[in-house]
Amino acid sequence: MNEKKLQQYAELIVKQGIRVLKGEEVWINASVQNHHFATLIVEECYKVGARFVKVDWDNDETTHLNLKYATIAELGKVPPYQIAKLKYQTKKLPSRLYIDDSDPDAFKDINPMKIAKIQMKSYPKIKPYRDMIDGKYKWCIVAVPSLSWAKKVFPNLSDEEAMEKLWDAIFFTCRVKEEKTSENWDKHNAYLMEKRNLLKSLDLRYLEYKSSNGTNFKVELIKGMNWGAGVEKTTFGKEFSPNIPTEEVFTTPLRGTGDGLVVATKPLSYRGQLIEDFSIRFEKGHAVEVKARKGQKALEQMIKMDPNASMLGECALVPFTSPINQSNILFYNTLFDENAVCHLALGMGFKELLPDGDKLTPEQAMEKGVNDSMIHVDFMIGAADLEIVGESFNGKRTVLFKNGVWAI
Numbered sequence: 501m502n503e504k505k506l507q508q509y510a511e512l513i514v515k516q517g518i519r520v521l522k523g524e525e526v527w528i529n530a531s532v533q534n535h536h537f538a539t540l541i542v543e544e545c546y547k548v549g550a551r552f553v554k555v556d557w558d559n560d561e562t563t564h565l566n567l568k569y570a571t572i573a574e575l576g577k578v579p580p581y582q583i584a585k586l587k588y589q590t591k592k593l594p595s596r597l598y599i600d601d602s603d604p605d606a607f608k609d610i611n612p613m614k615i616a617k618i619q620m621k622s623y624p625k626i627k628p629y630r631d632m633i634d635g636k637y638k639w640c641i642v643a644v645p646s647l648s649w650a651k652k653v654f655p656n657l658s659d660e661e662a663m664e665k666l667w668d669a670i671f672f673t674c675r676v677k678e679e680k681t682s683e684n685w686d687k688h689n690a691y692l693m694e695k696r697n698l699l700k701s702l703d704l705r706y707l708e709y710k711s712s713n714g715t716n717f718k719v720e721l722i723k724g725m726n727w728g729a730g731v732e733k734t735t736f737g738k739e740f741s742p743n744i745p746t747e748e749v750f751t752t753p754l755r756g757t758g759d760g761l762v763v764a765t766k767p768l769s770y771r772g773q774l775i776e777d778f779s780i781r782f783e784k785g786h787a788v789e790v791k792a793r794k795g796q797k798a799l800e801q802m803i804k805m806d807p808n809a810s811m812l813g814e815c816a817l818v819p820f821t822s823p824i825n826q827s828n829i830l831f832y833n834t835l836f837d838e839n840a841v842c843h844l845a846l847g848m849g850f851k852e853l854l855p856d857g858d859k860l861t862p863e864q865a866m867e868k869g870v871n872d873s874m875i876h877v878d879f880m881i882g883a884a885d886l887e888i889v890g891e892s893f894n895g896k897r898t899v900l901f902k903n904g905v906w907a908i
């Protein structure tokens with residue numbers, strides 16, 4: 501383990517990710533097996549002036565046992581102490597950091613129906629509080645290796661080698677160097693912002709995707725909608741980078757539009773289950789047919805989670821030459837895989853990308869064309885020969901992507 505890089509990574513997360521400010525309260529979700537890294541982060545938060553840092557410890561094995569033995573009724577409950585915690589969150593708006601190290605296969609022996617039913621039961625009770633804090637607090641998702649995840653990514657290596665390689669891959673894709681990591685990150689952000697502003701200036705109405713694997717898809721965008729990338733701002737104007745790494749420039753398409761076929765170019769790890777070699781056919785914005793060589797059931801279940809789960813919430817542009825794709829590693833983790841190539845997401849859209857969107861309720865945003873759902877699942881469609889053409893509201897056509905990379 502390169503301690504210098506580890507320290508740079510921790511600083512990157514605290515200073516560029518959640519951007520902890522003096523006097524702030526920070527909540528961290530971490531797993532017990534990565535207590536060392538979580539501890540490092542806690543210290544970094546205090547170093548930059550955090551008022552209080554709380555860690556919620558978790559681990560895949562105990563979650564797996566709960567899913568295996570406890571009933572849906574039990575697991576779907578949202579007990580009063582959790583409600584109290586949610587209420588506290590709506591008032592104090594602590595910054596949140598999620599340190600992900602989950603095993604992509606952790607719940608492969610659990611019936612996807614059970615997991616879906618648990619979420620369907622608990623989500624409506626949690627949603628009002630989630631809506632209340634949406635856009636108002638800073639948050640960030642990052643990842644660190646766990647042995648089970650590292651062995652999934654590098655099955656032929658020894659435990660030690662697999663861990664080392666996954667750390668290296670994370671450092672590489674997050675642009676973590678032994679020094680000047682933060683400066684590198686600023687440069688990268690500036691590049692993403694430039695693309696974002698360019699896309700916005702094109703005033704696009706349609707995106708058309710074509711690639712030789714069968715992807716042939718057209719979707720409509722929302723007039724006046726913004727594009728997001730890199731750094732985001734809360735309602736109160738505080739900046740943060742929600743994802744490290746990040747390579748995407750993204751927007752939300754117009755709800756109820758989207759026709760044609762999209763063919764996935766990477767497997768999807770969805771709630772501890774893998775969906776592989778799949779395609780989705782859309783008609784008038786709805787996923788009407790899904791086909792998967794592996795994980796058919798999980799995919800079918802996913803788009804039925806609620807009435808809006810079969811509609812799109814995101815179109816994201818990522819060049820095929822991104823460091824993640826260059827690394828040639830399949831991470832089985834959306835945070836990395838979604839930043840490898842172009843992707844779409846089923847489910848919830850980003851209402852904050854509408855002008856004054858953070859002041860709208862999810863219902864009001866939906867009237868303007870932003871989908872709302874309990875799911876938001878990214879799946880990758882970027883390919884080496886992917887072409888994306890944008891058409892503006894006054895009919896001007898621009899090639900945005902050619903051979904899988906930016907053409908603008």
Ligand code: ZN
Nearest residue numbers: 748816838878
């Ligand atoms: Zn995305």
